Every structure is written in C-alpha cells, then in structure tokens.
Amino acid sequence: MMNIATLTMNPTIDVSFETDRVFHTRKMRGRNECHAPGGGGINVARVFVRLGGNARCYYLSGGATGAALDGLIDLHQLVRSRIAIAGETRVSTSVYERGSGHEYRFVTEGPTVSPGEWQDCLDRIGEVRCDYLVVSGSLPRGVPEDFYAQVADRANERDIRVVLDSSGRGLAGGLAGRGIYLVKPSIGELRSLTGRDLASDETIAEAAKGIVDRGEAEHVAVTMGRDGGLLCNASGVLRLPAVPIKAASTVGAGDSFLAAMVHSLASGQAPGDAFRFGLAAGAAAALTPGTDLAQPDEIRRLFADSGASSAR
Template structure:
C-alpha cells in the first residue's frame, strides 16, 4: 500500500468527545476506585477517522463543533495529534467519554454522554464551512447532537455531491435513515446492529445482512455498503457483487474505534487508487488492528501491515 495519497479528505464530527481511558483493578459500587494508565485523546467518529488516515500518511482536515472548557481541551488534544482543524464554536459544552478496563476480569466499560444542545446558527455554520473545504472525500461520522435536524447528513450529502466530493457516511438511527433517504452516498458503513435498526428486523445470517445492504444499493441510496460484523468480519455490497470477509482470530483488548479505523483505512486505500476489494480488505486489517490494544489508541500502521497478508486469501 502506497503512503502518498493522491487526494486530501475532510472529516465532519458534529458530536465530538474528549476520550478518557484508564485501567482499574476492580469496579466496586459506592467505593472510590483508583485508576492507572490514564490518558486522553480527541474523539468522535470523524476525528478518529482523521487520526488513522494521517497515521497512514494521508492528509485530512477535521471540521468539528467545540464548546465550553472541555471544548478548549479538545482543541488542544487535536493540536497535539498535529491534525489540521476547523473548529466551529458552540455555546454548549463538548462531552467527555470514558472507557475503563477492569483488569481483574479483562472487561471494558464505556460511558458516553449524549452531548450538548446545538443551535441552528451553529449547525448552519458547519454547513457553511463545507461550501469551501477542498477535499476528494468527506467522511461524516458519528451521532448528531440535540438541536441538529435528523436530515442534516442528507443536507451535507446534497451540498458535497453538487461540488463533486464523494460522501462517506457512518452514523446510526434516524440520522442514518434520513442521510440515506437523501441519496448520493458513495460509501456507508453501518454495523450489523445499525443495519438491523435501519431495516427494522433482525439480520441473524450473512445472507440476511447482504439482502438488507443490497436494498440500500438497489434504491440508489449508496453506491457501496460496508457492514462490519465485529468478531464475524465484514461484508461489502455493491452492484458489482458482494465481498464477504471473515474476521481474523485475535485477542480483542478493546472495541473502541475499530469501525473508525476500518473506515479510515478503506477510504485511504480508495484515495490511492486501490480497487474496492483491496480497499475493503485494507479496512478489515485496520479494524482488526484497532482491537489489539486497550483504550482509545486506534489502529497502528505496523499492525495493519502485519495483518493484511492474512486477509489476502480470506
């Protein structure tokens, strides 16, 4: 995989986080629990995608909402990661997400607030930035905070496709439904659970997953649907056919950021002119690499390179 991308992407994160992670021996109710190995990272779907994309050698601009004293901390963390950023100021306070690894049980606990209330003028300011950002792909990833209309991603898609920018979407619930209803999505990446909610029914088999994803493609809502299945792998559905890739057997330390790592690597490969199948497998390697380490560290290029050959024949 080349490390010199032909294009620059932008990412949009409407509900970012400051991600705090640490280890504890035991989680006991009503007790003060001492933590170890605490560290903080900038988080939220689009910011995570940009972190991995840049690690791979790419160029990414982060567009995100930021407010209150936690927003100031988020800005500083993004600068520490040397990401190019466009901060859209809001009055509400940016949220803090917490991940705790209980070392006695090797179980991970995650706490994620809903986020701030966003005013119309604030989310419209994010749209205004998108009218001039230079990129080949826009990755819109993550939940929508309160106050942002459910069809916001559909508005973003119309704006970007009119400018010749390929729209990549990773969200859930009504934001996913409304975003796809607007059409024009180049790539959408739901998890199995998110696709089940979208389809309104359980999808217990791989065949059922393919059928639901193919309905999105046939309705011209998205050109490609990459469905991540956790420890069962992932499936890519396009008009040209289906690629079904089982998961590699690894010891998972954390699931935080696995989907974001997958998406970042797949888009990176597409930007470098790789085939859709090769890009999908590169994404699979990155998603697997992300679970090898606890906390919010995301995929590392060395791990991706080590895992990728194992997926070539999967």
C-alpha cells in the same frame, strides 16, 4: 497526495484508564490514564494521517471542554477547522477492569446545537476542498435528521465523494438523501435501520443490497466484529471473515476500519481490496488497549496475513 476532510458533529474527549475491579459506591483507584481527541470523524482523520494521507477536521467545539479538545487535536498535529458552539463538548470514559477483562464505556448525549450553529456548520462544509468527505458520528440534539443529507447535497455539487458512518436518525436521514458514496453501518446499526433481526448472511446481504438498489449509497460496508464483514455494491456481495486476533479493546475499531478503507479507495485500490484493508485496520485497533487507534505497521501486517490466509 490523498486529501480528505472529516466532519464530527458530536466530538468528545475520550478518557480511558484501568482499575483492578469495578464496585458500586466505593472509590476505585485507576491507572494508565489517557486523554485523546475523539468522535468518529476525528478518529478517522487520526488514522488516515498515520497512513500517510492529508486530512482536515471540521468539528463543533464549545465550553471549557471544547478548549481542551482543541488542544488535544493540536497535540496530534491534525489540521483543524473548529466551529464554535455555546454548549459544552462532551467527555466519554472507558474503564478496563483488569480482574475480569471486561471494558465499561460511558458515553453521554453531548450539547444541544442551535439552528444558527448547525447552519454555520453547513455553510463551512460548503467551502470544503477534498476528494472524500467522511461524515462520521452521531447527530447532536437540535440538529435536523436530514442534516447529513444536506451535507451530501453540497458535497456532491462539487464532485466530492461522501462517506457516511452514523447511527439512528443520522444514518437514516443521511441515506434518505440518496447522495452517499460509501456507508458503513455496523450489524447492530443495520438491524436498527431496517427493524429486522438479520440473523443470516443472506438477510444481511439482502438489506445491504436494498440500500444500493434504492440508490441511497453506492457501496455498503457492514462491519460485524468477530464475524468479519460484508461489502455490497452493484458488482455483487463480498463476505469476508474477521482477521483472527486476541482483542484488547473494541474502542475505535470502526473508525480505524473506515479510515483504512477510504485511504485504500483514495489510492486507487478496488473496493474489495479496500474493504479487506479496512478489516485489517479494525483488527489492528482492537489489539490496542484503551482508546488508542490502529497503527500503520500493524494494519499492513494483518492485511498481508489475511491475504495469505485467503490464498490458502
């Protein structure tokens, strides 16, 4: 059985609902309200388990909202290891405006984590037993920039492959440790990391190849939304188009992509096939409204369709 662990340093309760129109000042009535446990690693675990694997969630949790998050994770029947903090777990909101088809997403910074709390988290991660450790999501305030690199050091000592999906200082600090097996930046995150426009496939490939050549990560999977994605490793560069769909929501697409790609890698598939499976999962997530994530049947259908398209 495939076995992974995920680490979510800044989890959230994802609230989503829809309204006819968005106005300032006026009270707007919402419907189809949904609450789900969120944050990169937790979302990855949800999809990975749906695909038939085992996942243990390590995450920070604090305050009344933290207790609610714990309950939501239990409702999804995920194996969890809660790391207690004093601060309140954040709440994120996604509002779908039916009249325009636009989606509005509100994401807060989250709590400040004390040195004792993040050190406790690091110690707990040192006890992880798994094949892959997926480190996903932003770094909360108070956590040092090289925290993900420290996590990777501890995991690599135990021959655990580390997968990194973060942004800003979490992404830069994690790669600086040169211990990452797979990193998944979006095109926007890669632009921020490099400080370059990356307006062509050639410049994107060059930036990804730089990460590989410097030994920062073995595989670089760049996701580009409707433009598909690019995978770079020592074997070269694979550029694939997006799976053609009519998107209902982009929430959770990146996490669904990563869960499916890691699931495929863990089952022994070649990186290129795993990358294509990930793109199918990202598209499957985009088909679902609100904060829902990719469903296995939809992932496999889109994966099969994308293979048939490639063959033509």
